[in-house]
Amino acid sequence: MNHAFSHYLFWPLIKFLVAFVIVQGLVAAMNWIERRLLGLFQARLGPNRVGYKGLLQIIADPVKFLLKEDIVPASAEKVAYFLGPMLPLIPAFIVFCLIPFGPPPTFTVTRVNVGLLLILALTSTGVYGIILGGWASNNKYSLMGGLRSAAQMVSYEVPFGLSIVGVLMICGSLDLVTIVRYQEINAWNFLPQIVACFIFLVSMNAENNRTPFDLPEAESELVAGYHTEYSAMKFAFFMLAEFSMMIVNSCLIVTLFFGGWTLGMFGIGLTTDVLKGMGMFGGILGTLIFVTKVMLFMLMYVWFRATFPRFRFDQLMDLGWKWMIPLALGNIVVTGLFILAGQERLLYWIGIGAIGLAALYLFKPKRAESRKVIHAS
Amino acid sequence: MQVEYRKEKLSDKYLVLDLLEGLKTTLRELFKPKVTIRYPEERMEPTDRFRGMFKFSYDRCIACKLCAVACPIDIIYIDVHDDIVEEGGKKKKVKVLDRYDIDVKRCMFCSLCEEACPTKPKSIWLTTKTYELATYDRNDLYFNMQELEYWDDRPKYTGLPEDDTKQIEGQKQISGGVE
Numbered sequence: 001m002n003h004a005f006s007h008y009l010f011w012p013l014i015k016f017l018v019a020f021v022i023v024q025g026l027v028a029a030m031n032w033i034e035r036r037l038l039g040l041f042q043a044r045l046g047p048n049r050v051g052y053k054g055l056l057q058i059i060a061d062p063v064k065f066l067l068k069e070d071i072v073p074a075s076a077e078k079v080a081y082f083l084g085p086m087l088p089l090i091p092a093f094i095v096f097c098l099i100p101f102g103p104p105p106t107f108t109v110t111r112v113n114v115g116l117l118l119i120l121a122l123t124s125t126g127v128y129g130i131i132l133g134g135w136a137s138n139n140k141y142s143l144m145g146g147l148r149s150a151a152q153m154v155s156y157e158v159p160f161g162l163s164i165v166g167v168l169m170i171c172g173s174l175d176l177v178t179i180v181r182y183q184e185i186n187a188w189n190f191l192p193q194i195v196a197c198f199i200f201l202v203s204m205n206a207e208n209n210r211t212p213f214d215l216p217e218a219e220s221e222l223v224a225g226y227h228t229e230y231s232a233m234k235f236a237f238f239m240l241a242e243f244s245m246m247i248v249n250s251c252l253i254v255t256l257f258f259g260g261w262t263l264g265m266f267g268i269g270l271t272t273d274v275l276k277g278m279g280m281f282g283g284i285l286g287t288l289i290f291v292t293k294v295m296l297f298m299l300m301y302v303w304f305r306a307t308f309p310r311f312r313f314d315q316l317m318d319l320g321w322k323w324m325i326p327l328a329l330g331n332i333v334v335t336g337l338f339i340l341a342g343q344e345r346l347l348y349w350i351g352i353g354a355i356g357l358a359a360l361y362l363f364k365p366k367r368a369e370s371r372k373v374i375h376a377s
Numbered sequence: 378m379q380v381e382y383r384k385e386k387l388s389d390k391y392l393v394l395d396l397l398e399g400l401k402t403t404l405r406e407l408f409k410p411k412v413t414i415r416y417p418e419e420r421m422e423p424t425d426r427f428r429g430m431f432k433f434s435y436d437r438c439i440a441c442k443l444c445a446v447a448c449p450i451d452i453i454y455i456d457v458h459d460d461i462v463e464e465g466g467k468k469k470k471v472k473v474l475d476r477y478d479i480d481v482k483r484c485m486f487c488s489l490c491e492e493a494c495p496t497k498p499k500s501i502w503l504t505t506k507t508y509e510l511a512t513y514d515r516n517d518l519y520f521n522m523q524e525l526e527y528w529d530d531r532p533k534y535t536g537l538p539e540d541d542t543k544q545i546e547g548q549k550q551i552s553g554g555v556e
Contacts, residue, residue, distance in 0.1 A: 045413045307403040361394045
Protein backbone atom coordinates (compact mmCIF):
# COMPACT_ATOMS: atom_id res chain seq x y z
CA MET A 1 0.00 0.00 0.00
CA ASN A 2 1.72 3.15 -1.10
CA HIS A 3 1.52 6.41 0.80
CA ALA A 4 -0.77 8.39 -1.52
CA PHE A 5 -3.35 5.62 -1.69
CA SER A 6 -3.60 5.22 2.06
CA HIS A 7 -3.43 8.95 2.76
CA TYR A 8 -5.91 10.20 0.20
CA LEU A 9 -8.27 7.30 -0.37
CA PHE A 10 -8.16 4.43 2.09
CA TRP A 11 -8.18 6.18 5.48
CA PRO A 12 -10.53 9.00 4.46
CA LEU A 13 -12.96 6.36 3.14
CA ILE A 14 -12.82 4.38 6.40
CA LYS A 15 -13.26 7.54 8.48
CA PHE A 16 -16.13 8.68 6.28
CA LEU A 17 -17.86 5.32 6.59
CA VAL A 18 -17.55 5.37 10.39
CA ALA A 19 -18.85 8.94 10.57
CA PHE A 20 -21.60 8.09 8.09
CA VAL A 21 -22.82 5.09 10.08
CA ILE A 22 -22.80 7.04 13.35
CA VAL A 23 -24.62 9.98 11.80
CA GLN A 24 -27.24 7.79 10.15
CA GLY A 25 -27.75 6.06 13.48
CA LEU A 26 -28.32 9.48 15.00
CA VAL A 27 -30.76 10.31 12.21
CA ALA A 28 -32.76 7.16 12.87
CA ALA A 29 -32.68 7.87 16.59
CA MET A 30 -33.70 11.47 15.99
CA ASN A 31 -36.97 10.29 14.45
CA TRP A 32 -37.90 8.61 17.71
CA ILE A 33 -36.41 11.35 19.90
CA GLU A 34 -38.39 14.02 18.11
CA ARG A 35 -41.71 12.19 18.37
CA ARG A 36 -41.14 11.24 22.00
CA LEU A 37 -39.95 14.67 23.05
CA LEU A 38 -42.74 16.42 21.18
CA GLY A 39 -45.16 14.19 23.06
CA LEU A 40 -43.61 15.08 26.39
CA PHE A 41 -43.80 18.76 25.50
CA GLN A 42 -47.50 18.38 24.72
CA ALA A 43 -48.55 16.67 27.99
CA ARG A 44 -48.69 13.19 26.44
CA LEU A 45 -46.22 10.32 26.32
CA GLY A 46 -45.32 9.85 22.67
CA PRO A 47 -44.41 6.47 21.15
CA ASN A 48 -43.69 4.16 24.10
CA ARG A 49 -45.13 0.80 23.02
CA VAL A 50 -42.30 -0.90 21.11
CA GLY A 51 -39.53 -2.13 23.35
CA TYR A 52 -38.21 -0.37 26.43
CA LYS A 53 -39.69 3.16 26.49
CA GLY A 54 -40.45 2.75 22.79
CA LEU A 55 -36.76 2.53 21.83
CA LEU A 56 -37.39 -0.19 19.25
CA GLN A 57 -39.39 2.39 17.30
CA ILE A 58 -36.02 3.35 15.81
CA ILE A 59 -35.97 -0.04 14.06
CA ALA A 60 -39.71 -0.39 13.57
CA ASP A 61 -40.04 2.79 11.51
CA PRO A 62 -37.50 1.91 8.81
CA VAL A 63 -38.93 -1.62 8.61
CA LYS A 64 -42.38 -0.18 8.09
CA PHE A 65 -41.08 2.13 5.37
CA LEU A 66 -39.31 -0.75 3.62
CA LEU A 67 -42.34 -3.02 3.61
CA LYS A 68 -44.92 -0.46 2.56
CA GLU A 69 -46.28 -0.38 -0.97
CA ASP A 70 -44.46 2.10 -3.18
CA ILE A 71 -47.17 4.02 -5.01
CA VAL A 72 -46.20 6.01 -8.11
CA PRO A 73 -48.89 8.36 -9.45
CA ALA A 74 -49.92 7.50 -13.02
CA SER A 75 -49.42 11.04 -14.25
CA ALA A 76 -46.07 11.59 -12.54
CA GLU A 77 -42.96 12.49 -14.51
CA LYS A 78 -41.22 9.16 -13.88
CA VAL A 79 -37.51 10.07 -14.04
CA ALA A 80 -37.83 13.30 -12.08
CA TYR A 81 -40.14 11.58 -9.61
CA PHE A 82 -37.46 9.02 -8.85
CA LEU A 83 -34.69 11.62 -8.76
CA GLY A 84 -36.60 13.83 -6.32
CA PRO A 85 -35.86 11.94 -3.10
CA MET A 86 -32.34 10.92 -4.21
CA LEU A 87 -30.91 14.36 -4.97
CA PRO A 88 -31.11 15.93 -1.50
CA LEU A 89 -29.44 12.84 -0.04
CA ILE A 90 -26.21 13.19 -2.03
CA PRO A 91 -25.04 16.58 -0.67
CA ALA A 92 -26.31 15.68 2.80
CA PHE A 93 -24.02 12.64 2.81
CA ILE A 94 -20.98 14.21 1.13
CA VAL A 95 -20.91 17.08 3.62
CA PHE A 96 -19.91 14.69 6.42
CA CYS A 97 -16.52 14.34 4.68
CA LEU A 98 -15.80 17.97 5.42
CA ILE A 99 -16.92 18.36 9.02
CA PRO A 100 -14.22 17.97 11.67
CA PHE A 101 -15.73 15.72 14.33
CA GLY A 102 -12.74 15.74 16.62
CA PRO A 103 -9.16 16.95 16.91
CA PRO A 104 -7.33 16.76 13.56
CA PRO A 105 -5.85 14.92 11.82
CA THR A 106 -7.29 11.62 13.15
CA PHE A 107 -10.92 12.66 13.54
CA THR A 108 -11.36 14.74 10.43
CA VAL A 109 -12.04 12.95 7.15
CA THR A 110 -10.55 15.62 4.93
CA ARG A 111 -9.18 19.02 5.73
CA VAL A 112 -10.03 21.45 2.95
CA ASN A 113 -8.85 25.03 3.26
CA VAL A 114 -12.13 26.30 1.80
CA GLY A 115 -14.21 23.75 3.70
CA LEU A 116 -16.90 26.18 4.81
CA LEU A 117 -17.48 27.46 1.28
CA LEU A 118 -17.69 23.90 -0.01
CA ILE A 119 -20.22 22.97 2.66
CA LEU A 120 -22.37 26.01 1.83
CA ALA A 121 -22.21 25.16 -1.88
CA LEU A 122 -23.18 21.54 -1.27
CA THR A 123 -25.98 22.15 1.20
CA SER A 124 -27.70 24.72 -0.98
CA THR A 125 -28.11 22.15 -3.76
CA GLY A 126 -30.48 20.20 -1.51
CA VAL A 127 -33.39 22.33 -2.69
CA TYR A 128 -33.25 20.83 -6.21
CA GLY A 129 -34.58 17.51 -5.07
CA ILE A 130 -37.47 19.15 -3.26
CA ILE A 131 -38.47 21.29 -6.26
CA LEU A 132 -38.04 18.35 -8.63
CA GLY A 133 -40.09 16.07 -6.39
CA GLY A 134 -42.83 18.65 -6.03
CA TRP A 135 -42.99 19.32 -9.74
CA ALA A 136 -42.76 15.71 -10.89
CA SER A 137 -45.64 14.60 -8.66
CA ASN A 138 -48.03 16.42 -11.03
CA ASN A 139 -50.09 17.65 -8.12
CA LYS A 140 -50.75 21.29 -7.44
CA TYR A 141 -50.20 21.01 -3.71
CA SER A 142 -46.86 19.30 -4.23
CA LEU A 143 -45.87 21.98 -6.73
CA MET A 144 -46.88 24.74 -4.31
CA GLY A 145 -44.84 23.10 -1.59
CA GLY A 146 -41.83 22.80 -3.86
CA LEU A 147 -42.07 26.41 -4.98
CA ARG A 148 -42.46 27.68 -1.44
CA SER A 149 -39.47 25.64 -0.41
CA ALA A 150 -37.42 27.11 -3.25
CA ALA A 151 -38.38 30.69 -2.43
CA GLN A 152 -37.73 30.16 1.26
CA MET A 153 -34.39 28.42 0.86
CA VAL A 154 -33.11 31.00 -1.63
CA SER A 155 -34.22 33.85 0.65
CA TYR A 156 -32.63 32.43 3.75
CA GLU A 157 -29.44 31.37 1.99
CA VAL A 158 -28.49 35.06 2.00
CA PRO A 159 -28.62 35.80 5.76
CA PHE A 160 -27.23 32.29 6.32
CA GLY A 161 -24.15 33.16 4.29
CA LEU A 162 -23.88 36.73 5.56
CA SER A 163 -23.97 35.68 9.20
CA ILE A 164 -20.93 33.49 8.60
CA VAL A 165 -18.96 36.41 7.15
CA GLY A 166 -18.56 37.98 10.59
CA VAL A 167 -16.98 34.77 11.89
CA LEU A 168 -14.69 34.61 8.89
CA MET A 169 -13.56 38.19 9.45
CA ILE A 170 -12.63 37.45 13.05
CA CYS A 171 -10.97 34.09 12.41
CA GLY A 172 -9.52 34.97 9.03
CA SER A 173 -10.00 31.51 7.54
CA LEU A 174 -12.54 29.32 5.74
CA ASP A 175 -10.94 26.22 7.20
CA LEU A 176 -13.21 24.77 9.89
CA VAL A 177 -10.27 23.40 11.88
CA THR A 178 -8.62 26.82 11.98
CA ILE A 179 -11.89 28.39 13.09
CA VAL A 180 -12.12 25.97 16.01
CA ARG A 181 -8.46 26.51 16.93
CA TYR A 182 -9.11 30.26 16.97
CA GLN A 183 -12.09 29.83 19.29
CA GLU A 184 -10.20 27.86 21.92
CA ILE A 185 -7.52 30.53 22.14
CA ASN A 186 -10.04 33.38 22.18
CA ALA A 187 -13.68 33.14 23.25
CA TRP A 188 -16.21 30.97 21.48
CA ASN A 189 -17.63 32.92 18.59
CA PHE A 190 -21.14 33.25 19.98
CA LEU A 191 -19.81 35.90 22.36
CA PRO A 192 -18.42 38.41 19.87
CA GLN A 193 -20.88 37.35 17.16
CA ILE A 194 -24.10 36.97 19.15
CA VAL A 195 -26.13 38.67 16.41
CA ALA A 196 -24.65 36.44 13.74
CA CYS A 197 -25.30 33.42 15.93
CA PHE A 198 -28.95 34.39 16.29
CA ILE A 199 -29.32 34.97 12.55
CA PHE A 200 -27.62 31.65 11.86
CA LEU A 201 -29.97 29.87 14.24
CA VAL A 202 -33.06 31.36 12.57
CA SER A 203 -31.79 30.79 9.03
CA MET A 204 -30.82 27.26 9.97
CA ASN A 205 -34.42 26.55 10.98
CA ALA A 206 -35.69 28.14 7.78
CA GLU A 207 -33.20 26.24 5.62
CA ASN A 208 -34.36 22.91 7.02
CA ASN A 209 -38.05 23.77 6.60
CA ARG A 210 -38.63 23.26 10.28
CA THR A 211 -41.39 24.82 12.36
CA PRO A 212 -41.84 27.91 12.65
CA PHE A 213 -40.77 28.02 9.00
CA ASP A 214 -42.26 24.74 7.75
CA LEU A 215 -44.41 26.36 5.10
CA PRO A 216 -43.39 23.90 2.35
CA GLU A 217 -45.11 21.13 4.29
CA ALA A 218 -47.84 23.17 5.97
CA GLU A 219 -50.39 20.41 6.43
CA SER A 220 -53.31 22.77 7.01
CA GLU A 221 -52.74 24.49 3.67
CA LEU A 222 -50.99 22.02 1.36
CA VAL A 223 -51.85 18.42 2.24
CA ALA A 224 -48.23 17.57 3.02
CA GLY A 225 -46.34 19.85 0.64
CA TYR A 226 -43.74 18.51 -1.73
CA HIS A 227 -43.93 14.92 -0.46
CA THR A 228 -47.70 14.56 -0.76
CA GLU A 229 -47.44 11.93 -3.51
CA TYR A 230 -44.48 10.08 -2.04
CA SER A 231 -44.85 6.93 0.00
CA ALA A 232 -42.77 4.13 1.48
CA MET A 233 -39.00 4.33 0.95
CA LYS A 234 -39.09 7.48 -1.18
CA PHE A 235 -40.82 9.37 1.59
CA ALA A 236 -38.28 7.93 4.02
CA PHE A 237 -35.51 9.31 1.82
CA PHE A 238 -36.99 12.79 2.08
CA MET A 239 -37.11 12.45 5.85
CA LEU A 240 -33.57 11.06 5.90
CA ALA A 241 -32.32 14.03 3.88
CA GLU A 242 -34.14 16.47 6.13
CA PHE A 243 -32.74 15.01 9.33
CA SER A 244 -29.26 14.70 7.81
CA MET A 245 -29.34 18.36 6.84
CA MET A 246 -30.47 19.21 10.35
CA ILE A 247 -27.44 17.40 11.72
CA VAL A 248 -25.18 19.12 9.19
CA ASN A 249 -26.47 22.54 10.21
CA SER A 250 -26.15 21.68 13.90
CA CYS A 251 -22.55 20.60 13.21
CA LEU A 252 -21.95 23.90 11.44
CA ILE A 253 -23.32 26.07 14.25
CA VAL A 254 -21.32 24.09 16.81
CA THR A 255 -18.14 24.43 14.76
CA LEU A 256 -18.61 28.09 13.93
CA PHE A 257 -20.05 29.51 17.13
CA PHE A 258 -19.71 27.00 19.96
CA GLY A 259 -16.14 25.85 19.81
CA GLY A 260 -16.42 22.55 17.94
CA TRP A 261 -14.85 19.64 19.80
CA THR A 262 -13.21 21.81 22.48
CA LEU A 263 -14.52 22.60 25.91
CA GLY A 264 -12.49 25.61 26.86
CA MET A 265 -11.91 29.29 26.21
CA PHE A 266 -8.85 31.55 26.31
CA GLY A 267 -6.60 28.51 26.14
CA ILE A 268 -7.97 27.12 29.42
CA GLY A 269 -9.90 23.86 29.68
CA LEU A 270 -10.14 20.96 27.25
CA THR A 271 -8.44 22.55 24.27
CA THR A 272 -7.12 20.71 21.23
CA ASP A 273 -3.59 20.49 22.63
CA VAL A 274 -4.85 19.04 25.91
CA LEU A 275 -6.99 16.52 24.03
CA LYS A 276 -4.08 15.59 21.78
CA GLY A 277 -1.92 15.10 24.84
CA MET A 278 -4.34 12.42 26.01
CA GLY A 279 -3.82 10.42 22.81
CA MET A 280 -6.59 8.30 21.34
CA PHE A 281 -8.79 8.72 24.41
CA GLY A 282 -8.59 12.49 24.07
CA GLY A 283 -9.68 12.25 20.46
CA ILE A 284 -12.70 10.16 21.34
CA LEU A 285 -13.51 12.53 24.20
CA GLY A 286 -13.37 15.46 21.79
CA THR A 287 -15.69 13.66 19.38
CA LEU A 288 -18.09 12.92 22.22
CA ILE A 289 -18.10 16.58 23.23
CA PHE A 290 -18.82 17.52 19.63
CA VAL A 291 -21.66 15.00 19.29
CA THR A 292 -23.15 16.13 22.60
CA LYS A 293 -23.18 19.74 21.44
CA VAL A 294 -24.73 18.73 18.12
CA MET A 295 -27.44 16.71 19.87
CA LEU A 296 -28.23 19.69 22.09
CA PHE A 297 -28.92 21.70 18.97
CA MET A 298 -31.00 18.88 17.54
CA LEU A 299 -33.09 18.96 20.72
CA MET A 300 -33.35 22.70 20.24
CA TYR A 301 -35.01 22.08 16.87
CA VAL A 302 -37.63 19.95 18.60
CA TRP A 303 -38.04 22.52 21.34
CA PHE A 304 -38.66 25.24 18.75
CA ARG A 305 -41.13 22.99 16.98
CA ALA A 306 -43.04 22.46 20.20
CA THR A 307 -43.11 26.18 20.97
CA PHE A 308 -43.58 28.39 17.94
CA PRO A 309 -46.61 28.63 15.65
CA ARG A 310 -46.09 28.72 11.90
CA PHE A 311 -45.34 31.93 10.05
CA ARG A 312 -47.47 33.27 7.24
CA PHE A 313 -45.61 33.31 3.95
CA ASP A 314 -45.38 37.11 3.67
CA GLN A 315 -44.21 37.30 7.27
CA LEU A 316 -41.54 34.77 6.45
CA MET A 317 -40.33 36.82 3.50
CA ASP A 318 -40.50 40.03 5.57
CA LEU A 319 -38.40 38.47 8.28
CA GLY A 320 -35.87 37.20 5.78
CA TRP A 321 -35.43 40.24 3.58
CA LYS A 322 -36.37 43.18 5.80
CA TRP A 323 -34.87 42.05 9.09
CA MET A 324 -32.35 39.26 8.78
CA ILE A 325 -30.35 40.57 5.82
CA PRO A 326 -29.99 44.18 7.10
CA LEU A 327 -29.14 42.81 10.53
CA ALA A 328 -26.49 40.54 9.08
CA LEU A 329 -25.05 43.38 7.00
CA GLY A 330 -25.01 45.66 10.04
CA ASN A 331 -23.24 42.96 12.00
CA ILE A 332 -20.55 42.76 9.32
CA VAL A 333 -20.08 46.54 9.39
CA VAL A 334 -19.85 46.68 13.19
CA THR A 335 -17.45 43.73 13.30
CA GLY A 336 -15.35 45.36 10.59
CA LEU A 337 -15.17 48.63 12.50
CA PHE A 338 -14.04 46.87 15.67
CA ILE A 339 -11.41 44.89 13.78
CA LEU A 340 -10.22 48.09 12.07
CA ALA A 341 -9.83 49.73 15.48
CA GLY A 342 -7.94 46.66 16.68
CA GLN A 343 -10.38 46.22 19.57
CA GLU A 344 -11.85 42.76 18.78
CA ARG A 345 -12.11 41.87 22.44
CA LEU A 346 -14.58 44.71 22.98
CA LEU A 347 -17.03 42.72 20.86
CA TYR A 348 -17.35 40.22 23.72
CA TRP A 349 -19.25 42.81 25.72
CA ILE A 350 -21.98 42.85 23.07
CA GLY A 351 -22.51 39.13 23.56
CA ILE A 352 -22.31 39.33 27.35
CA GLY A 353 -24.74 42.27 27.32
CA ALA A 354 -27.25 40.48 25.09
CA ILE A 355 -27.16 37.29 27.15
CA GLY A 356 -27.47 39.34 30.34
CA LEU A 357 -30.48 41.18 28.94
CA ALA A 358 -32.19 37.92 28.00
CA ALA A 359 -31.49 36.44 31.44
CA LEU A 360 -32.80 39.60 33.10
CA TYR A 361 -35.99 39.38 31.05
CA LEU A 362 -36.51 35.71 31.86
CA PHE A 363 -35.85 35.82 35.59
CA LYS A 364 -37.20 39.25 36.51
CA PRO A 365 -39.85 39.23 39.26
CA LYS A 366 -43.36 39.24 37.86
CA ARG A 367 -45.28 42.46 38.32
CA ALA A 368 -48.83 41.97 39.51
CA GLU A 369 -50.12 44.88 37.42
CA SER A 370 -49.32 43.25 34.10
CA ARG A 371 -53.05 42.66 33.40
CA LYS A 372 -55.73 44.97 34.63
CA VAL A 373 -59.29 43.68 34.80
CA ILE A 374 -62.13 46.19 34.56
CA HIS A 375 -65.49 44.78 35.59
CA ALA A 376 -68.58 45.92 33.78
CA SER A 377 -70.59 48.60 35.65
CA MET B 378 -65.71 41.32 31.62
CA GLN B 379 -63.38 43.65 29.87
CA VAL B 380 -59.71 42.88 30.01
CA GLU B 381 -57.13 45.53 29.47
CA TYR B 382 -53.78 44.17 28.43
CA ARG B 383 -50.44 45.74 29.00
CA LYS B 384 -49.54 48.24 26.29
CA GLU B 385 -47.07 46.92 23.74
CA LYS B 386 -43.72 48.49 24.31
CA LEU B 387 -41.24 49.28 21.57
CA SER B 388 -38.85 46.71 22.99
CA ASP B 389 -41.50 44.00 22.56
CA LYS B 390 -41.62 44.63 18.84
CA TYR B 391 -37.94 44.95 18.05
CA LEU B 392 -36.32 42.65 20.59
CA VAL B 393 -37.64 39.12 20.31
CA LEU B 394 -37.54 38.47 24.03
CA ASP B 395 -41.17 37.28 23.96
CA LEU B 396 -39.95 34.18 22.20
CA LEU B 397 -37.90 33.32 25.28
CA GLU B 398 -41.07 33.49 27.38
CA GLY B 399 -42.68 30.94 25.06
CA LEU B 400 -39.65 28.68 25.22
CA LYS B 401 -39.70 28.90 29.00
CA THR B 402 -43.36 27.87 29.08
CA THR B 403 -42.84 24.80 26.91
CA LEU B 404 -39.76 23.80 28.88
CA ARG B 405 -41.75 23.95 32.09
CA GLU B 406 -44.41 21.80 30.43
CA LEU B 407 -41.78 19.16 29.57
CA PHE B 408 -41.24 18.23 33.21
CA LYS B 409 -44.87 18.21 34.31
CA PRO B 410 -46.65 14.87 34.88
CA LYS B 411 -48.45 13.65 31.78
CA VAL B 412 -52.20 13.11 31.52
CA THR B 413 -51.99 9.99 29.38
CA ILE B 414 -53.22 6.72 30.94
CA ARG B 415 -51.61 3.67 29.32
CA TYR B 416 -54.91 1.86 29.14
CA PRO B 417 -54.51 -1.90 29.36
CA GLU B 418 -51.79 -1.62 32.00
CA GLU B 419 -53.24 1.29 33.90
CA ARG B 420 -56.94 1.91 34.32
CA MET B 421 -58.73 5.06 35.21
CA GLU B 422 -60.93 4.66 38.27
CA PRO B 423 -64.27 6.41 37.65
CA THR B 424 -65.76 8.68 40.27
CA ASP B 425 -68.37 7.41 42.74
CA ARG B 426 -71.32 8.66 40.72
CA PHE B 427 -70.20 6.92 37.54
CA ARG B 428 -72.89 4.61 36.08
CA GLY B 429 -71.33 1.45 34.80
CA MET B 430 -72.60 -2.06 34.22
CA PHE B 431 -75.62 -3.41 36.15
CA LYS B 432 -75.19 -5.46 39.21
CA PHE B 433 -78.08 -7.56 40.49
CA SER B 434 -78.63 -9.34 43.76
CA TYR B 435 -81.03 -12.30 43.76
CA ASP B 436 -81.17 -12.44 47.54
CA ARG B 437 -82.31 -8.86 47.95
CA CYS B 438 -84.85 -8.86 45.13
CA ILE B 439 -88.50 -9.07 46.20
CA ALA B 440 -89.79 -9.49 42.63
CA CYS B 441 -92.01 -6.40 42.78
CA LYS B 442 -91.42 -5.52 39.10
CA LEU B 443 -91.13 -1.81 39.92
CA CYS B 444 -87.88 -1.55 38.01
CA ALA B 445 -89.46 -3.01 34.90
CA VAL B 446 -92.27 -0.45 35.18
CA ALA B 447 -89.81 2.41 35.67
CA CYS B 448 -87.71 1.47 32.68
CA PRO B 449 -88.48 3.95 29.91
CA ILE B 450 -87.52 1.58 27.11
CA ASP B 451 -88.82 -1.62 28.65
CA ILE B 452 -85.70 -3.74 28.50
CA ILE B 453 -86.11 -5.42 31.87
CA TYR B 454 -87.94 -8.74 31.53
CA ILE B 455 -89.27 -10.31 34.72
CA ASP B 456 -91.17 -13.57 35.18
CA VAL B 457 -92.54 -14.50 38.61
CA HIS B 458 -94.48 -17.43 39.99
CA ASP B 459 -96.06 -17.82 43.44
CA ASP B 460 -94.82 -20.50 45.77
CA ILE B 461 -96.44 -21.64 48.96
CA VAL B 462 -94.02 -22.07 51.81
CA GLU B 463 -94.78 -23.44 55.23
CA GLU B 464 -93.42 -21.27 57.95
CA GLY B 465 -94.23 -21.98 61.60
CA GLY B 466 -97.32 -23.99 60.79
CA LYS B 467 -98.66 -21.19 58.58
CA LYS B 468 -98.90 -21.35 54.85
CA LYS B 469 -97.35 -18.34 53.23
CA LYS B 470 -97.38 -17.16 49.62
CA VAL B 471 -93.94 -16.21 48.37
CA LYS B 472 -93.02 -14.71 45.01
CA VAL B 473 -90.20 -16.55 43.30
CA LEU B 474 -88.16 -14.97 40.54
CA ASP B 475 -87.98 -17.14 37.41
CA ARG B 476 -86.48 -14.72 35.01
CA TYR B 477 -84.73 -11.41 35.39
CA ASP B 478 -83.18 -10.37 32.06
CA ILE B 479 -81.78 -7.04 30.96
CA ASP B 480 -81.09 -6.25 27.34
CA VAL B 481 -78.03 -4.14 28.09
CA LYS B 482 -77.29 -3.36 24.46
CA ARG B 483 -80.38 -1.14 24.36
CA CYS B 484 -79.89 0.36 27.79
CA MET B 485 -79.13 4.06 28.11
CA PHE B 486 -77.94 3.84 31.73
CA CYS B 487 -80.52 6.33 33.01
CA SER B 488 -80.54 4.62 36.40
CA LEU B 489 -84.33 4.95 36.78
CA CYS B 490 -84.60 1.26 37.68
CA GLU B 491 -82.19 1.79 40.52
CA GLU B 492 -84.23 4.74 41.78
CA ALA B 493 -87.44 2.73 41.58
CA CYS B 494 -86.10 -0.22 43.55
CA PRO B 495 -87.79 -0.31 46.97
CA THR B 496 -85.36 -2.67 48.74
CA LYS B 497 -82.65 -1.40 50.98
CA PRO B 498 -79.91 -1.76 49.95
CA LYS B 499 -80.95 -1.73 46.32
CA SER B 500 -81.14 -5.04 44.60
CA ILE B 501 -80.18 -3.49 41.27
CA TRP B 502 -77.59 -0.79 41.00
CA LEU B 503 -75.31 0.74 38.39
CA THR B 504 -72.49 2.32 40.36
CA THR B 505 -70.08 -0.49 39.65
CA LYS B 506 -67.22 1.55 38.14
CA THR B 507 -67.18 -0.65 35.07
CA TYR B 508 -66.83 0.69 31.60
CA GLU B 509 -65.32 -2.21 29.68
CA LEU B 510 -68.56 -3.45 28.11
CA ALA B 511 -67.44 -4.04 24.53
CA THR B 512 -68.20 -7.44 22.99
CA TYR B 513 -67.70 -9.05 19.62
CA ASP B 514 -71.36 -10.09 19.30
CA ARG B 515 -74.32 -7.90 20.13
CA ASN B 516 -76.19 -10.91 21.51
CA ASP B 517 -73.56 -11.20 24.21
CA LEU B 518 -75.05 -8.11 25.77
CA TYR B 519 -78.31 -9.85 26.70
CA PHE B 520 -77.77 -10.67 30.35
CA ASN B 521 -79.85 -13.08 32.42
CA MET B 522 -80.13 -13.31 36.18
CA GLN B 523 -76.98 -15.31 36.80
CA GLU B 524 -74.88 -13.29 34.41
CA LEU B 525 -76.03 -10.03 35.95
CA GLU B 526 -74.99 -11.22 39.36
CA TYR B 527 -71.70 -12.88 38.50
CA TRP B 528 -70.26 -10.94 35.52
CA ASP B 529 -67.49 -9.76 37.81
CA ASP B 530 -65.96 -13.24 37.61
CA ARG B 531 -65.45 -13.22 33.87
CA PRO B 532 -61.87 -12.73 32.64
CA LYS B 533 -60.84 -9.12 32.22
CA TYR B 534 -58.99 -7.83 29.19
CA THR B 535 -55.49 -6.81 30.20
CA GLY B 536 -53.73 -6.49 26.89
CA LEU B 537 -51.11 -8.90 28.18
CA PRO B 538 -50.43 -12.56 27.40
CA GLU B 539 -52.81 -14.81 29.36
CA ASP B 540 -50.15 -16.66 31.36
CA ASP B 541 -48.53 -13.39 32.41
CA THR B 542 -50.57 -13.09 35.58
CA LYS B 543 -47.82 -11.51 37.62
CA GLN B 544 -48.14 -8.22 35.81
CA ILE B 545 -51.92 -8.27 35.95
CA GLU B 546 -51.85 -8.48 39.73
CA GLY B 547 -49.47 -5.56 39.88
CA GLN B 548 -51.84 -3.36 37.91
CA LYS B 549 -51.65 0.26 38.81
CA GLN B 550 -54.94 2.00 39.42
CA ILE B 551 -55.14 5.67 38.70
CA SER B 552 -57.66 7.58 40.71
CA GLY B 553 -59.23 10.88 39.80
CA GLY B 554 -59.77 11.20 36.05
CA VAL B 555 -63.11 12.51 34.83
CA GLU B 556 -64.72 14.66 37.46
